Amino acid sequence: MIEIKNLSLSLGGFFLEDINLEVKDGEYFILLGPTGAGKTVLLEAIAGLCPIKSGQIKVNNRDVTLLGPERRNIGFAYQDHMLFPHLTVAMNICFGLKHRDESKQEIEATASRLAELLGISHLMNRKPVTLSGGESQKVALARALAIEPELLLLDEPLSALDPETREATQRELRQLHDQLKVTTIHVTHDFEEAVALGDRIAVLGNSHIIQTGTPQQIFRSPNSEFVARFALARNIFEGDVQDGRSGQATFSVGGTKLVVVTDLRGQLHATIRPEDILISKEPLASSALNSLSGTITHIADKGSVIYLTVSVPPDFICLITRRSYEEMSLREGMTVYITFKASAVHIF
Amino acid sequence: MRSLAGMHLGMSPMKLVFILLGSLIVLFIFVPLFKMMFSSSPASLLDTLREGEVVASILLTLYTALLATVIGFLLGIPLAYLLARHEFPGKRLVEGLIDLPIVVPHSAVGIALLFVFGQHFFFGKVFHAVGIDFVGEVAGIVIAMLFVSVPFLINSAKEGFKKVDVRLEKVARSLGASPWQSFRRVTLPLARGSILSGTVMMWARGISEFGAVLILTYNPMIAPILVYERFETFGLDYALPVAVLLVLVCLVIFVTLRAIARRWEAK
Structure with a gap:
C-alpha cells in the first residue's frame, strides 16, 4: 500500500x-x-x-x-x-x-x-x-x-x-x-x-x-x-454494447437503447457532449438518429447558454442557446425530444 | 515572370553585398596563412625539423597545453555542470568571471598570475613548499595556458549539459542510479560532443598562447615564443619555418579532433 x-x-x-x-x-x-x-x-x-x-x-x-x-x-x-x-x-x-x-x-x-x-x-x-x-x-x-x-x-x-x-x-x-x-x-x-x-x-x-x-x-x-x-456538463453512462441492426451497435443503459458506432463490445462507457444534443418539442424522425423523449427536470441558466437536464431516464445534460431556449419557451416539467447522431456517442 | 521573380529573390543586392563582404574576411584569414605555408621551401622545413630546439619547443607546447587542458577538464567540467543545472546567488557574477580571461590582455594576465604564483606571494610560497615553482618553469606555462583557455571548455561544456533534459537524469535516478552513476551513464555521454569540442578549443587556445607565457616563463621556450625570438634575433627567414611547422602540426591535430567532435555531437 x-x-x-x-x-x-x-x-x-x-x-x-x-x-x-x-x-x-x-x-x-x-x-x-x-x-x-x-x-x-x-x-x-x-x-x-x-x-x-x-x-x-x-x-x-x-x-x-x-x-x-x-x-x-x-x-x-x-x-x-x-x-x-x-x-x-x-x-x-x-x-x-x-x-x-x-x-x-x-x-x-x-x-x-x-x-x-x-x-x-x-x-x-x-x-x-x-x-x-x-x-x-x-x-x-x-x-x-x-x-x-x-x-x-x-x-x-x-x-x-x-x-x-x-x-x-x-x-x-x-x-x-x-x-x-x-x-x-x-x-x-x-x-x-x-x-x-x-x-x-x-x-x-x-x-x-x-x-x-x-x-x-x-x-x-x-x-x-x-x-x-x-x-458534470457531460453525459457519461455505463452500459452494455451489443450488435445492433445493419452493422451498427446498441448501447443499453437501463431500459434505454442508443444506436452507436463502435467496434467494441461488452460493459463499457458512453459519453455524449451536451452541445451535440438537439432539443425539439416534436420528434425528429430519421433512422440514423437517436431520438428519445424525456422530461426537463432542471434548467441551469449560464447567460448566453442554458444547460437542461432531460430525464429519459437516464438524465441527459443538453446545451442550448438562449435564443432557442426562449423561442421554445421551455419550462421544467415539460416533455421534449432529444436527438443526436449515432456518431456523436463516444464509446470507451 | 515567376522565374524572374525567383531569380531576383535568389540574388538580391543584399545577398550580393553580404557575399562580397564575407569573402573579404575569409580571404583575409586564408591568404596570410596560405602564403606563409608556401613561402618556406620543403628543404628548409626539413632542416628545421632536425633542429632539436624546434622539435623540443613544439612538443613542449603540445604537452603543456594538454596538461592545462587536463586540469581545466577536472576543475571546469564540474563547474560547467553546476552552472548548467542550478540557479544560485552570484551565478551571473561567476559566469562573467569565467569570460574575463577572454577579454583581459594576455600580457596583463601574465602580470596578474605573477602576483599570485610568484615566489614572494602566498600561493607561490605554498606551492614552493611542495616543490612546485612557476616563474621560469614548465608549471608557469601550464597555469598561463590554463587561465586564458579554460573559458572555452567551461562555456562549451555548459551548453552541452544544458541540452541534456534534466528529466533524463531523473528517470535514471528513479531506475536506481546514484547521482554519480546518472552523470556517468546519461549526462556525460549525451554532452560528450560539446565537451570534446570544448576540450579541443581549450587545447588549441593553450597552444596559441603567447603573452601570458612570455611574462611567466620565457625559458624553456614554447613554440610561439621561439617564433618570436628567432624573428627578433635572426629575422624573418629563421622564424618562418618554425611558424609553418607549428601551424601544420596544429592543423592536423585540430582537423582530426574537430571531425570526431562533430560526429559525436551529431549523434
Missing part, C-alpha cells in the same frame, strides 16, 4: 498543500486535474525527484520520505517518455537492472520477457529516435517495469499519442495492469481516460486533493463546483 500523508511542497511560485492519498496494493489509481494543477510535480515528489516541504511518503509500510529516488523502487514514465537517446531500446530497458546484483543472463531474460509482454521484441536494437510515439511509450513502460517497482508512476501516458494509438494504448495499459497487478498512479487531465482506466480517482486542483473516490462516485456525486466542471 502507498500512503502519502500531509504532503506539502513549493516550487517556484507554485505549491501543493496537505496532499493525502492512499493507494491500495494492485490498484490502478488516477490523479485527475487540469493542466498546471501540479500533477507532474506531485508524481516527482512521490518518486523523490522533487524536494518536499513537509509530509510523509510510505511504500508498503517503508518510510521513503528521506530516501533518494534510487532507493525508493518506484518506476516513473514521463509524458514524453524520456528514453535515453544514446542507448538502444534493449539498453534502455536494462538500464535499471545494471544497478543490481544480477547476472547478464538474468538481465537479458527480464528484458526480453518484458519486451515480449509489451510487443516490442522486434525493436530491441533500434535507437529511440527511430520509434513512433506508441512504440517509445512501450519502451518507457518496459524500462520502468524492469526494476519490478513497488509503485509505477505514469505521467500523462496517453496525451503525447495520436488519437488512434491512444485508444489502443489505453486498452493495453488496462490489460497490462490486469496481468501484472503493479500498483499504479496515472496522472491525466482527461476525464474519460480517468473513468475508463481508474479503479479510483483523486481530483487535484487549487493545490489540494479535492475529492477521492471511484469513477462512479466522482461523476455521480461531485463534491464541489471544481469536480463538477470535470464531471
Whole structure:
C-alpha cells in the first residue's frame, strides 16, 4: 500500500498543500486535474525527484520520505517518455537492472520477457529516435517495469499519442495492469481516460486533493463546483454494447437503447457532449438518429447558454442557446425530444 | 515572370553585398596563412625539423597545453555542470568571471598570475613548499595556458549539459542510479560532443598562447615564443619555418579532433 500523508511542497511560485492519498496494493489509481494543477510535480515528489516541504511518503509500510529516488523502487514514465537517446531500446530497458546484483543472463531474460509482454521484441536494437510515439511509450513502460517497482508512476501516458494509438494504448495499459497487478498512479487531465482506466480517482486542483473516490462516485456525486466542471456538463453512462441492426451497435443503459458506432463490445462507457444534443418539442424522425423523449427536470441558466437536464431516464445534460431556449419557451416539467447522431456517442 | 521573380529573390543586392563582404574576411584569414605555408621551401622545413630546439619547443607546447587542458577538464567540467543545472546567488557574477580571461590582455594576465604564483606571494610560497615553482618553469606555462583557455571548455561544456533534459537524469535516478552513476551513464555521454569540442578549443587556445607565457616563463621556450625570438634575433627567414611547422602540426591535430567532435555531437 502507498500512503502519502500531509504532503506539502513549493516550487517556484507554485505549491501543493496537505496532499493525502492512499493507494491500495494492485490498484490502478488516477490523479485527475487540469493542466498546471501540479500533477507532474506531485508524481516527482512521490518518486523523490522533487524536494518536499513537509509530509510523509510510505511504500508498503517503508518510510521513503528521506530516501533518494534510487532507493525508493518506484518506476516513473514521463509524458514524453524520456528514453535515453544514446542507448538502444534493449539498453534502455536494462538500464535499471545494471544497478543490481544480477547476472547478464538474468538481465537479458527480464528484458526480453518484458519486451515480449509489451510487443516490442522486434525493436530491441533500434535507437529511440527511430520509434513512433506508441512504440517509445512501450519502451518507457518496459524500462520502468524492469526494476519490478513497488509503485509505477505514469505521467500523462496517453496525451503525447495520436488519437488512434491512444485508444489502443489505453486498452493495453488496462490489460497490462490486469496481468501484472503493479500498483499504479496515472496522472491525466482527461476525464474519460480517468473513468475508463481508474479503479479510483483523486481530483487535484487549487493545490489540494479535492475529492477521492471511484469513477462512479466522482461523476455521480461531485463534491464541489471544481469536480463538477470535470464531471458534470457531460453525459457519461455505463452500459452494455451489443450488435445492433445493419452493422451498427446498441448501447443499453437501463431500459434505454442508443444506436452507436463502435467496434467494441461488452460493459463499457458512453459519453455524449451536451452541445451535440438537439432539443425539439416534436420528434425528429430519421433512422440514423437517436431520438428519445424525456422530461426537463432542471434548467441551469449560464447567460448566453442554458444547460437542461432531460430525464429519459437516464438524465441527459443538453446545451442550448438562449435564443432557442426562449423561442421554445421551455419550462421544467415539460416533455421534449432529444436527438443526436449515432456518431456523436463516444464509446470507451 | 515567376522565374524572374525567383531569380531576383535568389540574388538580391543584399545577398550580393553580404557575399562580397564575407569573402573579404575569409580571404583575409586564408591568404596570410596560405602564403606563409608556401613561402618556406620543403628543404628548409626539413632542416628545421632536425633542429632539436624546434622539435623540443613544439612538443613542449603540445604537452603543456594538454596538461592545462587536463586540469581545466577536472576543475571546469564540474563547474560547467553546476552552472548548467542550478540557479544560485552570484551565478551571473561567476559566469562573467569565467569570460574575463577572454577579454583581459594576455600580457596583463601574465602580470596578474605573477602576483599570485610568484615566489614572494602566498600561493607561490605554498606551492614552493611542495616543490612546485612557476616563474621560469614548465608549471608557469601550464597555469598561463590554463587561465586564458579554460573559458572555452567551461562555456562549451555548459551548453552541452544544458541540452541534456534534466528529466533524463531523473528517470535514471528513479531506475536506481546514484547521482554519480546518472552523470556517468546519461549526462556525460549525451554532452560528450560539446565537451570534446570544448576540450579541443581549450587545447588549441593553450597552444596559441603567447603573452601570458612570455611574462611567466620565457625559458624553456614554447613554440610561439621561439617564433618570436628567432624573428627578433635572426629575422624573418629563421622564424618562418618554425611558424609553418607549428601551424601544420596544429592543423592536423585540430582537423582530426574537430571531425570526431562533430560526429559525436551529431549523434
